[in-house]
Amino acid sequence: xxxxxxxxxxxxxxxxxxxxxxxARMPELFEVCAICDxxxxxRTHEAFPxxxxxxxxxxxxxxxxxxxxxxxxxxCYHASFAVEALNAGKHVLCEKPFGFTTADVDAMIAASKxxxxxxxxxxxxxxxxxxxxxxxxCRSGRLGxxxxxxxxxxxxxxxxxxQTSRRFGGGQLYNNMPHLVDHALELFGERNPAVWxxxxxxxxxxxxxxxxxxxxxxxxAPTVEVEMAATAAYPLDRWYVCGTAGGLRGNATHxxxxxxxxxxxxxxxxxLHPTAGRSYNSETLEWHSDSWDAEQQSDAGAGAAxxxxxxxxxxxxxYRAIRQxxxxxxxxxxxxxxxxxxxxxxxxxxxxxxxxxx
Ligand SMILES: NC(=O)c1ccc[n+]([C@@H]2O[C@H](COP(=O)([O-])OP(=O)(O)OC[C@H]3O[C@@H](n4cnc5c(N)ncnc54)[C@H](O)[C@@H]3O)[C@@H](O)[C@H]2O)c1
Numbered sequence: 558x559x560x561x562x563x564x565x566x567x568x569x570x571x572x573x574x575x576x577x578x579x580x581a582r583m584p585e586l587f588e589v590c591a592i593c594d595x596x597x598x599x600r601t602h603e604a605f606p607x608x609x610x611x612x613x614x615x616x617x618x619x620x621x622x623x624x625x626x627x628x629x630x631x632x633c634y635h636a637s638f639a640v641e642a643l644n645a646g647k648h649v650l651c652e653k654p655f656g657f658t659t660a661d662v663d664a665m666i667a668a669s670k671x672x673x674x675x676x677x678x679x680x681x682x683x684x685x686x687x688x689x690x691x692x693x694x695c696r697s698g699r700l701g702x703x704x705x706x707x708x709x710x711x712x713x714x715x716x717x718x719x720q721t722s723r724r725f726g727g728g729q730l731y732n733n734m735p736h737l738v739d740h741a742l743e744l745f746g747e748r749n750p751a752v753w754x755x756x757x758x759x760x761x762x763x764x765x766x767x768x769x770x771x772x773x774x775x776x777x778a779p780t781v782e783v784e785m786a787a788t789a790a791y792p793l794d795r796w797y798v799c800g801t802a803g804g805l806r807g808n809a810t811h812x813x814x815x816x817x818x819x820x821x822x823x824x825x826x827x828x829l830h831p832t833a834g835r836s837y838n839s840e841t842l843e844w845h846s847d848s849w850d851a852e853q854q855s856d857a858g859a860g861a862a863x864x865x866x867x868x869x870x871x872x873x874x875x876y877r878a879i880r881q882x883x884x885x886x887x888x889x890x891x892x893x894x895x896x897x898x899x900x901x902x903x904x905x906x907x908x909x910x911x912x913x914x915x
Contacts, residue, residue, distance in 0.1 A: 560584065561879055564591035564623035564647070566614045566638060567630030568599040571652055575681075576627050577602045579868040586876045587625075593617040614638055618645040625879065627679075628652055631719055632726030633911040636661035639676065643668035648675040648879055653735035655679075655892045657726060657910050658900045662893040669889070677875050677885060678892040682736040683743070684867035687809045690849050691796050694805055695744055699816055701802030703779040706744050708737055708796065711789035714760070721763025726911040728765025729785045730756065730902055738895045741773055741781045748775040754902035760787045771902060807849075815846035 563580060565572045572594070580587040581604035592600045593611040600610030611617040618626065618641060626642040628635055628651045636656040642649045643665070655678040656662045669676035682688065695703050710733060720727040742750075750773035756766035767787040774780050784793075796812065798805040803816025821843065832838070877883035903910065 558585040559880065560586055560588040561648075561876060562590040562622050562624045563587050563627060564593065564611075564617045564620060564625070565589060565627040565629060566593045566617060566642075567628070567634075567652075568592050568594040568602075569629070572627065572629035573599070573602060575863060575868055576629060576650075577604065579865050579872055581605070582865060583869060583872060587872060590622050591617045591620050615641070618642055618647065623647060625650060625875075632657075632731050633724070636665060639665045640668045643672045643674050643676060646672055646674065648677070650677045650679055650875060652679045654726070654731040654899065655735070655889070655896055657731065657896070657903070659893055659897050662889060662896050666889050666893070675875070675878050675885065676889050677871075677878070678887055678889055679871065680736070680739050680887050680892060680895075681863065681867045681871045683739055683887055684870035685809070685864075686851050686866075687796070687807070687812060687849075688740050688743075690812055691798065691805065692743055694812075694814055695798060695800075699802070700798060700800030700804060700814065701816070701819075703744075703798060703800045705780050705782070705799040706741070706797070707782045707784065707793075708741055709784045709789075709793040710737055710795065711784060711786040711792045713790045713792075714787060715762070716760075716767065716787075717762035719763075721761035721765050721767065723763070723765045723908070724911060727763060728756075728908075729767055729769050730899055730908075733785060734769055734771070734783070734899060734902075735895060737783045737785065738771070738898050739892070741771075741783050742895055742898070744779065745773050745775075745781050746778050748778045750775050750778070750781075750898065752898055752901045752905070754905050756902070756906050756908075766906075766908075769902070771898075773898070803844075810851040811848065813846065813848040815844045817842050817844060 577589055580589055589605040589608045591609045593614050594600050625648040628638045632654055635651055639649045639651045665676055719725045720732050753772045755770045757768040758766050759768050761767040769785045771783040794806045795808040805814035807813055874886040878885045
């Protein structure tokens, strides 16, 4: 094997605890050879004692040993750093948000084509077991035609770091919504959705939103509602699906679904006569049910680093794309659609984009 040499820009919760942590678990595929952070004490990692420390990302980009650059500083730097890295001839793995606007994404895609280098959006939650199971059940037809899905990512907590500040592109629209919109659009399908979104700053100390309500709608597609709240003392299930033959509910570790086999039930043609004995229509349904439990907890929950398994799945795919020319499993063009939805949410709520946004 020929491990891909990685340079990481921004060595915080993501750069260190998500990316370096996953890379350290797959030494045959990747190796961290350079680390850049503004804070000197953050330029080292015990698993990679030979990684070169850099204070400025441009120095890391000039390092010929670096093949793949992980862009993991605060949100406002993502698009410009990704373009600089591609222009320097590096492959790029860019943290979410994958830019703030479709213009950001287009500039990144153009740079990747010019440089003939891989540009990989980091959407590791696409590989989470619970999401994949929900997608499988919805696509299987078991629940009939899916007409409503609610994705709920809620809790009761305060936050006071840069992720609550617009100056850095913080706020839930570009913090956790990129994950949820990715899930939502996979479940929604290929149609272009009408988008409705409200935001609120309930408890966070910065000026950015910590609550988001988003609805995606199109004829012939399920209505998908995504909810992020900081004031949910009684959290709802993460997943809630309604279909014409049944439904599903659950969370990251347990899902359950039940359905009716309408073909075994009598036809119910429309009957416009007043009902016998002034009764309401009623019938006994025969329910079938099934459930799923995660082999291991896929998400330790709010405030914890995401589980490594989905991260490693994304890195494995990236290795195949870079070293073996395999097609990318999650493409920039796909994620551009997600960014388009988030950009609409931003514009709808008249939020000024951070400086540097195209
Ligand atoms: N995919 C995920 O599940 C996930 C999880 C957490 C964070 N993230 C993303 O990772 C990015 C970083 O978030 P975080 O939580 O790690 O923040 P963090 O504050 O923990 O880390 C950011 C690091 O970047 C450094 N930094 C800031 N400006 C820099 C610059 N110009 N050059 C080099 N280093 C710089 C900071 O010193 C800090 O160490 C964000 O875009 C966030 O959205 C993604």
